[in-house]
Amino acid sequence: MPHADKNILFIMCDQLRFDYLGCYGHPRLKTPNIDALAARGVRFTRAYVQSPVCGPSRMSYYTGRYMRSHGSNWNNFPLRIGEPTLGQHLKALGVRNVLVGKTHMTADDEGMERLGIPKGSVIGVEAAQCGFEPYERDDGLHPSRPGATRPAYDTYLEEHGFPARNPWEDRANSGLSADGQKQNGWLLAHADKEANVPEEHSETPYMTRRAMDFIREAKEDGRPWCLHLSYIKPHWPYIAPAPYHDMFTEADVQPAIRSDGERQNPHPVYGAFMDMRVSRNFSREEVRRRVIPAYMGLIKQIDDQLGVLFQFLDDEGLTDKTMIVFTSDHGDYLGDHWLGEKDLFHEVSVKVPLIVVDPSKEADAARGTTCDALVEAIDLAPTFIEHFGGEVPRHIVEGRSLKTLLRGERPPAWRQVAISEYDYSMLDSRRTLGRKPDECRLFMVFDGRFKYVHAPGFRPMLWDLQADPHEYRDLGDDPDFAAERGRLKEHLLAWALTDHNRITMSDATIETYGPARQMRGGILIGYWDEQEVAEARKAYGIE
Incomplete structure (x- = not known):
């Protein structure tokens, strides 16, 4: 059983780019609390998510398994009943796995009904919440349809004097014009408005307080815990409360990472993505200048709230007992590469910040260091299992524990490539390209220099990040790089053929x-x- 004085605070932001933090090199956005966290732990410089979209990325974080394995390929694709989760692994160790914030989990209602599992039962709740104990779940998209369940944050806003049809949308994520008319925060034109709610009642401080509420209660309970504090921001709607709404200006907006050459005869899938409405708008400089200051303000607010949270851990005597992890589910193009959103594999989308503070004495030698090993989102699940004294079930969990790297050592046989996947069947691009839903898969293989994208039905894409760090030149059809494309495709084939569904029989049992x-x-x-x-x-x- 794990020690009662071991905990994990697993912090995730939504749609936070790795390069929009001070410690990752942003020249104008200062994030002293996140930077201080990096000074106490290890900052990973090559961490990649398993899919550059919320739902499948998070399902990979929460299962330790690739998208091809868990099958939740897009937002609101249910995670099938019976898929092992981090919560189940930790529960077996006597650890509470608790959620405050967002998961983007959709329950497999049909599967539970087929198996006769009541939704309100302990098993039903665990299955519906991706193995989390939902202290407070809020995915940040509050429904307005009649009969829909209202998240607790809506009730909170009403109780504090902010009634509305949909308080989340109409108050926390909308602004006001000069004559007092509501300005819809969904619209990019209103990103420069002050959110129509005082800062202390906006989403990020609210979720921070709820996390502290849980930690207080857990201290009395005495059991070890893993708390997933999953912030909704800086994900759109891009609108921030005062004073964060005008803390940054157009002068703070960095030049877009893009070249005119990228639009000349692009790969068909890339071209279709560039033609989406969100990409066309973010390709306009006036849109970037309007939105990015708000995006930066939302990040600054998160950093300030983390300062409050970290001070709270100090005051409660928990800092030296708590592993702290800070990361994101994916990035945000913000107009880079002529794209909006996060639907392809450029660094600004698929690479994420990852900072881990291991409080153990064994990790002292690595404090304040960076690590350039290729790590993946699925590596956190085995890291957490090992932290609580468990044995990682290798036939289930596909990630690799970061424990050795957190102690400043490099395992003799670390991974050679990072893998990410994308299913674009839910985008209008599928129709533009004339593809059927089962023909819309993309696979990224990155070896630290060459990034290869396999696109069934089309030629591949390839970037050489050593010669072309901004990923401007696609070498996918360059005959001089045929050998590199072939080599990386072999890595993809080897990965694809690795057994990933034998989860009911362990290697140790087979060996007997x-x-x-x-x-x-x-x-x-x-x-x-x-x-x-x-x-x-x-x-x-x-x-």
């Missing part, structure tokens, strides 16, 4: 099988006579 076990069970296959059996029994040490 063999002739001796068969003989002990009275199974004699292929023996000629009694003498041969007797000799075998003696050789196997069977009396």
